[in-house]
Amino acid sequence: MSRVGKQPIPIPAGVKVNILPDKIKVEGPKGQLESPLFEGIRVEMKDNQLIFTREKETPKVRAFHGLCRTLAANAIQGVSQGFEKKLEIVGVGYRAKLDKGKLELYLGYSKPVIYEIPDDIEIVLEKPTLITVRGIDKQRVGQEAYKIRSFRKPDPYKLKGIRYVGERLIKKERRAGVGGV
Numbered sequence: 001m002s003r004v005g006k007q008p009i010p011i012p013a014g015v016k017v018n019i020l021p022d023k024i025k026v027e028g029p030k031g032q033l034e035s036p037l038f039e040g041i042r043v044e045m046k047d048n049q050l051i052f053t054r055e056k057e058t059p060k061v062r063a064f065h066g067l068c069r070t071l072a073a074n075a076i077q078g079v080s081q082g083f084e085k086k087l088e089i090v091g092v093g094y095r096a097k098l099d100k101g102k103l104e105l106y107l108g109y110s111k112p113v114i115y116e117i118p119d120d121i122e123i124v125l126e127k128p129t130l131i132t133v134r135g136i137d138k139q140r141v142g143q144e145a146y147k148i149r150s151f152r153k154p155d156p157y158k159l160k161g162i163r164y165v166g167e168r169l170i171k172k173e174r175r176a177g178v179g180g181v
Contacts, residue, residue, distance in 0.1 A: 097125070154167075
């Protein structure tokens with residue numbers, strides 16, 4: 001039995017769950033999401049909890065058991081609390097600015113990088129060097145945070161760039177063959 005798959009998912013107050021043959025629809029105060037229900041996985045609601053069970057013991061069904069439960073748990077958490085990722089900008093003169101649905105990033109290039117903010121994502125600037133990406137879909141929040149980070153990934157030599165808050169970076173020694181002392 002899957003360790004993750006056999007754990008029940010508690011449903012918080014204010015969240016409505018609708019179980020369909022091929023998906024689970026979750027509706028809450030922040031919006032609504034759908035979670036796929038794979039073939040061979042059964043879901044039932046008992047005592048305000050979702051319980052996932054397997055119909056067969058084939059390797060494919062066993063592999064999808066924990067995944068299906070985790071996707072449903074993420075959907076329930078997303079519509080009730082939401083998800084967020086924080087990014088920090090490190091570097092002299094590096095900063096961000098919000099302007100009418102666009103994020104302007106000044107990252108040492110000749111022109112600012114302009115990023116169109118998607119409708120389902122909220123971006124908040126707490127400081128000019130601290131970006132918070134929020135949304136109800138965990139995968140979308142992570143993907144958009146990664147896109148913003150990819151505009152200037154942290155340099156391994158000077159550690160300048162955009163990084164996740166709490167990301168541990170290892171500084172490299174200077175490059176061999178570079179002139180100087």
